[in-house]
Amino acid sequence: MERVTRADDRVHRPAGPWTPTVHRLLAHLHEQGFVAAPEPIAVGGAVETVSFVPGTAGNYPWSTEIASEAALVTSARLLRQYHDVAATYPRDATVDVWSQAERLPVETIVHGDFAPYNCVYDGIAAVGLIDFDTAHPGPRVWDVASAVYRFAPFTTGLVEGSTAPGLDERLDRAAEFCRAYGLDDRSRGVLVETMTASLVALVTTMETEAAAGNPKFLSDLEHGHADLYRADVTWIESHADAIHEAVTAG
Structure with a gap:
């Protein structure tokens, strides 16, 4: 089963072959002013880290x-x-x-x-x-x-x-x-x-x-x-x- 964990303002999620592309998409969204999406932080091995979206x-x-x-x-x-x-x-x-x-x-x-x-x-x-x-x-x-x-x-x-x-x-x-x-x-x-x-x-x-x-x-x-x-x-x-x-x- 997928394991998603949160530590303070960061979320750690399972990564896949598509994750680097998704992070480029998320970075582009933020660059264009769409901040409703998570902000990409890191991809390491089988885990990605993004910002926590409050709410x-x-x-x-x-x-x-x-x-x-x-x-x-x-x-x-x-x-x-x-x-x-x-x-x-x-x-x-x-x-x-x-x-x-x-x-x-x-x-x-x-x-x-x-x-x-x-x-x-x-x-x-x-x-x-x-x-x-x-x-x-x-x-x-x-x-x-x-x-x-x-x-x-x-x-x-x-x-x-x-x-x-x-x-x-x-x-x-x-x-x-x-x-x-x-x-x-x-x-x-x-x-x-x-x-x-x-x-x-x-x-x-x-x-x-x-x-x-x-x-x-x-x-x-x-x-x-x-x-x-x-x-x-x-x-x-x-x-x-x-x-x-x-x-x-x-």
Whole structure:
């Protein structure tokens, strides 16, 4: 299992072949004034060190503040700010190594796992973005679709202690996220299919890594995560028209 430790204002995390590239990305973000991300400090052996981003992560079950509309809106705006700055990252195919394959059309460096648990909040305001291991070149809608899935949320399973909003509320939250982000019409038109594609890709990665003996993904399979995502794909497809109408209404 991954081991993440904190010592004062520093966080120590497992490093991978992609970590030096992620650190170059983080350094670029800070150079451009986006200080909501961790600041890269060091990569040594199998461990990376980054700065601690103060605040409260949006872990499950959500608090009333993190479940609020204000938290959703500020999260969407934070993602837009990140994408705009990450789009200026000077890509270099000779040195860049990402943990995920590039996705077309490349519009920015997507976060790859934009969700409440990777956002940091000060009350109802999203003030930080963490865990860039899955960052890679890709289209903005890849992150937005994943975020809508997590923030609406469009899932058939909820963590104990969580309360499921009704479908109408979920549709309203999905539409509000797209509005707050400022998602373009073309991306809104493919959001539903991108959402299901991202879940299928997640299950594929999970099963591939588990087959290779990765303990984290073995645990995920044992806890039924892949089955949940498959059920969510089916649920989203059955409500695709309603979701598409909600997010394209403007």
